[in-house]
Amino acid sequence: SLRHGSEFALxxxxxxxxxxxxxxxxGAKHTDPRSFWLLWLAICVAAACSLRSCRSPKVLAREQTEEWKGWMQLMFLLYHYFAQGQLYNAIRIYIAGYVWMTGYGNFLYYRKSGDFSAVRMCQTLFRLNxxxxxVCVALRNEYMLYYIAPMHTLFTLFVWLALRVAKDRNGDDAxxxxxIVATLAATALLYDVEPVFKAAFGWRPLRDLxxxxxxxxxxxxxxxHEWHFRSGLDRYIWIFGMACALGLPYLERRLGALAALDDGARRVAAHGAAACVALAPAVAWVALVFLKDKYAYNALHPYTSWVPVACYIVLRNLTPGLRSKYLHLFTFLGKVTLETxxxxxxIWMKTTGLNGSPKFLLVVVEGHFWLNFAVVSAVYFFVSVRVFRLxxxxxxxLIPDDGD
Known part of the structure; x- marks a missing residue:
């Protein structure tokens, strides 16, 4: 651990x-949309070449959720690097996708394992924070600059609390x-009643965090303001993740029934009908919500982000063939989303200073944008992987399992 700590400090x-x-x-950011999309196309082609088979081709297999995180994270990063502000609404959906996984993954784990131990929670909080x-101590930045960490931490604790109460009855679907309904009501009270929010987060030391x-x-x-805005945008999607985890057996049965149809034509028609059912609300969401300007969209996002997330889940898992394959490049990158x-x-971009946003690019090869991008990106992803492993x-x- 001394060696690990020394490298981490380095x-x-x-x-x-x-x-x-x-x-x-x-240096200044390169804001050409054509460059952004050509690069994204090249990445997708490279990812397609990394196609592999899942160890267990089930609905929302681990490889698939890591893949999902990976491609969303890459577009999120390139959105910042190329300053593609027109993609704001799409990026909000990607962040909602991450937060959905917080509710989904934690609900599944705690309901299945029943492990509410302090050791497990400390390991989770250590990984997140x-x-x-x-970084905050080294750079004297406030914790909220990296708002993803406190947001995931809060919602993880909420899932733990919801399932810890009367934990012996978690196996009862009702x-x-x-x-889940009680959690939804409590979250609405917390975020939509201003005095409650200020009372909950206005006391020290929580307020300082x-x-x-x-x-x-x-x-x-x-x-x-920033905490209420950032965490409030995704205040409900993690609860939808809990609901999806509860309903996972039903989805597995329905998709299994479609795959079991003997007649090929009927099977294709059934899959097509299921795709249409998933796409219909998504198309309406695009027309009525997604195409709005960012401010109008933000007002609707907390209540509607579940629509594209649900559509993606159904379409990505619609057939056994889709469930059995994953793109390894995206799956690999999905494991280091916190570090990236x-x-x-x-180390990929440069901030404006204390509590600053990454408004500039890191330049090691001046006058050659793409060469600089390749060099800086290689270092950036290498360091991200090393920090993850460390x-x-x-x-x-520092926090071994109970039996160690």
């Missing part, structure tokens, strides 16, 4: 040198459904 120092010193120059906290002072937007005098999210600020190693050393 990468923190490297990050500081890249972002907070003038040793590495900075250790790297973030070290009780589990009642817990989620407060944010944005140097680019000093007009936001309420230090809880944080390090994009500091964080896991440190977690296992």
């Amino acid at each position: 990468w923190i120092a490297f990050m500081y040198l890249c972002d907070r010193t003038d040793l590495v120059p900075r 250790f790297f973030v906290v070290v 009780v589990a459904a009642g817990k 989620v407060a944010f002072h944005d140097p680019l937007h000093p007009e936001f005098s309420d230090e809880l 999210y944080i390090l994009q600020f500091h 964080t896991v190693a440190l977690r296992d050393a």
Whole structure:
């Protein structure tokens, strides 16, 4: 663990040198949409060449959810790198997809394993927050700059709490459904009644954790504004994830029944009908919600983000062939989303300083954008993978399983 800690400290120092010193120059962002889409096309072609078979071709297999995280994360990163603001609404859906997985994955785990131990929770919180906290200390940034971490932490704790109460009855579908409804009501009360939100998050030291002072937007005098806005956008989608986890056996049975149809023509027709049922609300959502400007869209996002998420889940798992394959490139990158999210600020791009956003590019090869992009990206992804592995190693050393 000493070796792991030493290497981890080395990468923190490297990050500081890249972002907070003038040793590495900075440059303006390359905002050409054509470059963005051509690069994305090339990445998709490369990913298609990494097609593999799942170990267990079930609905929402682990390889598939990692793949989902991977391609969303790559587009999210390129959205920042190329400053493609016109994709804002799509990026909001991708973030909702991540948060959906928080509710879905944790609900499945706690309901199946019944492991509500302090060790398990500490391991989870360490994985979500250790790297973030070290970066905040090293760069003197506020925790909320990396809002994904506190948001996932809060919703993870909420899922744990919902299932920890009367845990012996979690196997009863009616009780589990009642817990989901109660969680929905409590979340609505927390976020939609302002005095409740301020009472919940306005006390110290919790307020200090989620407060944010944005140097680019000093007009936001309420230090809880950013937390309410960011976490509030996805305040319900994780609960939909819990509901999907509860309904997973039903979806598996229905998709299995379609695949079991003997007549090929009937099977194709049934799959086509199921696809139409999934696509119909998604098409309406695109026309009525997705195409709005970002401000109008934000107002509707908390209540409608489940529509494209549900559509994607059904279409991605519609046939046995779709369920049995995954794109390894995206799956691999899906495992390091936390690290790539944080390090994009500091060794792929450069921030404006204290609590700053990544408004500039890191430049090591001046005058050659694509060569610089290749070099910086290679270093960035290498460091992200190393930090991921080091964080896991440190977690296992510092918080071993009960039996170790």
